Amino acid sequence: MKNYLKIPYLLVLLVLSLVVFLFSRTNQTNTIENQRISAQQLVHSFVTNEVEASTIYKNKLIEIEGSVKNVNFLNGRITVFLNGESTSSVLCDMTKSQLKVAKKLKEDQKVKLKGLCKGFLNDVIMLNCTLINLNINE
Amino acid sequence: MNKIIALLFLLVSYSNSKIVSTQLTTNQEQVSFFSYTSVENIEAKNNQVLSVIDLSKNKIAISMLMNAFVFKKALMQEHFNESYIESDLYPKAVFEGEILDFDPSVTTSQIKLVKGMLSMRGITKEVEVETNITRENNAYVFTGAFDLVVKDFDINIPPLLVPNIAKSIAAKFRFEYPTDEK
Numbered sequence: 001m002k003n004y005l006k007i008p009y010l011l012v013l014l015v016l017s018l019v020v021f022l023f024s025r026t027n028q029t030n031t032i033e034n035q036r037i038s039a040q041q042l043v044h045s046f047v048t049n050e051v052e053a054s055t056i057y058k059n060k061l062i063e064i065e066g067s068v069k070n071v072n073f074l075n076g077r078i079t080v081f082l083n084g085e086s087t088s089s090v091l092c093d094m095t096k097s098q099l100k101v102a103k104k105l106k107e108d109q110k111v112k113l114k115g116l117c118k119g120f121l122n123d124v125i126m127l128n129c130t131l132i133n134l135n136i137n138e
Numbered sequence: 139m140n141k142i143i144a145l146l147f148l149l150v151s152y153s154n155s156k157i158v159s160t161q162l163t164t165n166q167e168q169v170s171f172f173s174y175t176s177v178e179n180i181e182a183k184n185n186q187v188l189s190v191i192d193l194s195k196n197k198i199a200i201s202m203l204m205n206a207f208v209f210k211k212a213l214m215q216e217h218f219n220e221s222y223i224e225s226d227l228y229p230k231a232v233f234e235g236e237i238l239d240f241d242p243s244v245t246t247s248q249i250k251l252v253k254g255m256l257s258m259r260g261i262t263k264e265v266e267v268e269t270n271i272t273r274e275n276n277a278y279v280f281t282g283a284f285d286l287v288v289k290d291f292d293i294n295i296p297p298l299l300v301p302n303i304a305k306s307i308a309a310k311f312r313f314e315y316p317t318d319e320k
Contacts, residue, residue, distance in 0.1 A: 019266065054229070074166050074314075077166070093185065117152055118186075118205050119203045119205065119206070119229055121165065121201050121230075122165055123188075125203055125206055127186075127208070
């Protein structure tokens with residue numbers, strides 16, 4: 001009988017933990033803000049103030065718009081460079097699924113892509129990038 | 139007299155252009171590390187390492203973002219960045235050194251000692267690495283491996299995870315510096 005009485009309490013506990021779990025999940029996705037910026041602006045912000053730019057963009061999912069500087073397939077990676085400022089560009093390490101589209105990219109082609117900003121060396125480093133809304137005019 | 143001045147000017151500009159062209163930069167290089175223990179093997183790779191060599195002075199500089207190391211398991215990557223390397227506080231690892239007795243004009247494979255200072259997690263240590271240098275497809279290719287002692291960089295591993303992480307981490311690198319020569 002005592003055990004039977006415990007069941008509603010257990011149910012309440014279960015529901016509460018489910019709510020907490022779901023709440024923490026939604027909070028997590030909120031921390032990754034969707035930011036939109038041009039490749040030139042992104043490079044400019046890192047060149048002028050790396051510390052400030054890092055606090056805004058580092059480890060964030062960003063949507064970038066820019067023109068293709070070059071594409072290469074070194075070391076088994078798919079890398080797209082977007083024109084930035086002077087010698088600095090945006091280095092986009094693409095996911096494997098992007099091989100076909102990346103091969104079709106041409107110099108100076110306008111593209112939009114999404115990826116995780118990792119910071120700045122000589123270029124802004126972006127990982128896990130995928131192209132979005134791509135119109136390849138052939 | 140005018141001819142001599144013109145000749146001197148040409149010589150100076152030629153030597154200047156030589157100095158500029160002796161700096162080779164590359165930004166898609168590879169550094170990986172491995173931790174082997176009986177509990178688990180951990181491997182991570184960074185494919186966006188920046189490096190510059192100055193062939194006139196035999197100097198080398200390397201810089202990499204610690205959060206750009208990619209692991210097979212996301213949880214390992216999280217532990218590495220948040221608990222061990224603290225990549226928010228110390229985002230980059232930097233190496234500056236010299237390639238000892240290096241002759242850039244040699245086209246055959248040569249093994250040279252690269253000696254310099256490695257800074258990571260705010261700690262700087264002297265490092266000596268045997269490096270194999272070859273010439274491939276109009277590029278200098280530097281490859282090598284070395285060990286890093288976890289303790290040297292004040293990395294705190296929780297007692298529960300001590301058996302999972304090797305005391306000495308094996309690091310490997312491959313840098314390809316393209317030259318302009320055709």
